[in-house]
Amino acid sequence: MIELHPITPENHAAARKLAVAPEQRNFVATIDKSLADAYVYKDALFRIAFHNDQPVGYVLVFPFDKGEKRVVNIVRLMIDAQFQGQGLGRALLNKTLAWIDSLTPTPDEVRISTLPANVRALTLYRSAGFEGSALEDGEVALYRVAGR
Numbered sequence: 001m002i003e004l005h006p007i008t009p010e011n012h013a014a015a016r017k018l019a020v021a022p023e024q025r026n027f028v029a030t031i032d033k034s035l036a037d038a039y040v041y042k043d044a045l046f047r048i049a050f051h052n053d054q055p056v057g058y059v060l061v062f063p064f065d066k067g068e069k070r071v072v073n074i075v076r077l078m079i080d081a082q083f084q085g086q087g088l089g090r091a092l093l094n095k096t097l098a099w100i101d102s103l104t105p106t107p108d109e110v111r112i113s114t115l116p117a118n119v120r121a122l123t124l125y126r127s128a129g130f131e132g133s134a135l136e137d138g139e140v141a142l143y144r145v146a147g148r
């Protein structure tokens with residue numbers, strides 16, 4: 001089971017060791033860049049993913065208004081290289097979607113995007129109900145109705 005927690009003085013040293021495999025580095029920004037982004041963009045929300053009390057990944061989301069719609073963009077989502085391939089990425093995505101549904105104001109739509117070469121992530125996102133294939137800023141952008 002995945003639990004999401006803010007970064008704290010107690011967990012940051014372990015959490016900041018989280019990293020993807022070298023060949024995945026162009027798919028997701030580092031935890032330090034993600035923390036800097038969450039500091040700069042005040043509406044962004046950053047969480048560490050814990051499994052069995054151990055940090056295994058992180059997620060950065062950004063809620064924004066698009067016309068009348070409240071959209072939450074999952075800007076970053078990763079599982080540390082040593083914990084991949086065990087179902088934790090899917091568990092983290094599901095936990096993140098439940099968390100997003102609990103935010104105020106209530107979101108209408110969830111967005112996620114990744115590079116076209118990231119087949120693993122695209123397969124995961126589509127199997128979780130995300131749809132879309134248009135490129136936005138060079139990434140495949142996928143959308144899902146919130147609250148399902």
Ligand SMILES: CC(C)(COP(=O)(O)OP(=O)(O)OC[C@H]1O[C@@H](n2cnc3c(N)ncnc32)[C@H](O)[C@@H]1OP(=O)(O)O)[C@@H](O)C(=O)NCCC(=O)NCCS
Binds near residue numbers: 113119127
């Ligand atoms: C993408 C990522 C989060 C998936 O996490 P994971 O723990 O490895 O994935 P899971 O074990 O939960 O598998 C989830 C699904 O991914 C897909 N998948 C897993 N390995 C795959 C592979 N080698 N090739 C294609 N699809 C694959 C499958 O659909 C799988 O679901 P299933 O096993 O029920 O069929 C993780 O690999 C990662 O952090 N990658 C680097 C960072 C990144 O690319 N982040 C996303 C872009 S922001």
